[in-house]
Amino acid sequence: MVLKLKAVYYFYMVTLSTETLPTLDELIKKAGDLQMMPQTARKVMELVSKESTTAIDLASVIEKDANITTRILKISNSAFYGLRQEIKTVQHAIVILGYKSVRSLVVASSSKAVHKRFGITEQLMWDGSVGTAIFARLLAKGKRPAVGELAFVGGLLHNVGKAIMNNECPKAYTEVMKNVYNTGTTFAEAEKKVFKYSHPEVGYGVITRWGLPENISKIIRFHQLSRLDPNAKEEVLKADEDLRTALACVEVAVELxxxxxxxxxxxxxxxKLDALEGSKILGLDSAKLDQIVPICEKSFLEEKAIFN
Structure with missing residues (x-):
């Protein structure tokens, strides 16, 4: 016990003098200008939001990126969708799965590129993003299936602020992670101690600067529903049902x-899953949540490999 307390004390006392921390605005501007999300993903999200977009339009953009095309076909033919027929082309995937599902696949195939490097820290972040996406999609299926893909994309990108903070200030973010792992505090609380701002603020600012759809940026901004100030919580509760449900799914998924x-x-x-604002919106009491937890764990173990 004494050794653990000394370790925690040491982690708090490590100096960050070798790394100058940017302000929130400075970090958003720098990361926003870099356009770390691949152009294909940004273009696909833009096209899916337009009613005039055709399957041919969408396929022509995706097929210009061989890596994304390969991953879309791989995931389309995996147990994640459980299709009885083989998907052989991107256009076929769009017709069978729908625009929003293909958007999810493109984001899943692209968002790893946000990380400048990929070590143990980044793998943990990626696992958290994939787990949140898988869990959010499962939760949406039980409440409002039409928002499953929005919940999936929101879950996958909810951590983008963490990736950016870690990219630009790796030493400082190492201190954040040590704080989380040694004290059990949340990432947002640990981030504010070191940076004076948190990953939802960074993620929202950067995603907005990249010009991604507003409902996705709002999920990133508000996914910590239960910790929002009263004005922000009121804004969420007044949102349309699709966004409100997707937000609830992502919050519960994060805590899962x-x-x-x-x-x-x-x-x-x-x-305490049953105490979450998201659980209340989804109508999930402790008995229902007890049933959901093992289902989510099984799904993650079965599906995580296709996203790595």
């Missing part, structure tokens, strides 16, 4: 990741 240790060094057993 903490409970199951997905994207964390260890499980966080004291997570």
């Amino acid at each position: 990741c903490r409970l199951l240790g997905v994207g964390y060094k260890d499980r966080v057993p004291d997570v």
Whole structure:
């Protein structure tokens, strides 16, 4: 116990003098100007939001990127969608799965590129993003299936602010992660101690600067529903049902990741899922949540490999 307390004290006392921390506005501007999300993904999200877009339009953009095309076909033919027929072309995937599902696949195939490097820290972040996306999609199926793909994309991108903070200030973000793993605090709380701002603020600012759809940027901004100030919470509760449901799914999914240790060094057993604002919106009491947890864990173990 004494050794653990000394370790925690040491982590708090490590100096960050070798790394100058940017202000929130400086970080958003720098990351926003870099356009780390691949152009194909940004173009696909733009096209899917337009009613005039055809399957041919969408396929022609996607097929210019061989890596994304390969991954779309791989995931389309995996157990994730459970199709009985083989998908052989991007256009076929669009026709069978729909525009929004293909958008999800493009984002899933592209968002790893946000990380400048890929070590243990980045793998944990990626696992957390994938776990949140898988869980959010499952939760949406039980409440409002039409928002499953929005919840998936929101879940996959909800951590983009973490990736950006880690890219630009890796030493400082190492301190954030040590704080989280040694004390059990949330990432947002640990980030504010080091940076004075948190990953939802960074993610929202950068995604907005990249020009991605507003409903996705709002999920990134508001996914910590239960910790929002009263004005922000009121804005969420007044949102249309699709966005409100997707936000609720992502919040519960984030906490499921903490409970199951997905994207964390260890499980966080004291997570109170039934106390979340998201659980209330989804109508999930403790009995229902007890049934959902093992289903989510099984799905993650079965599906995570196709996103790596």
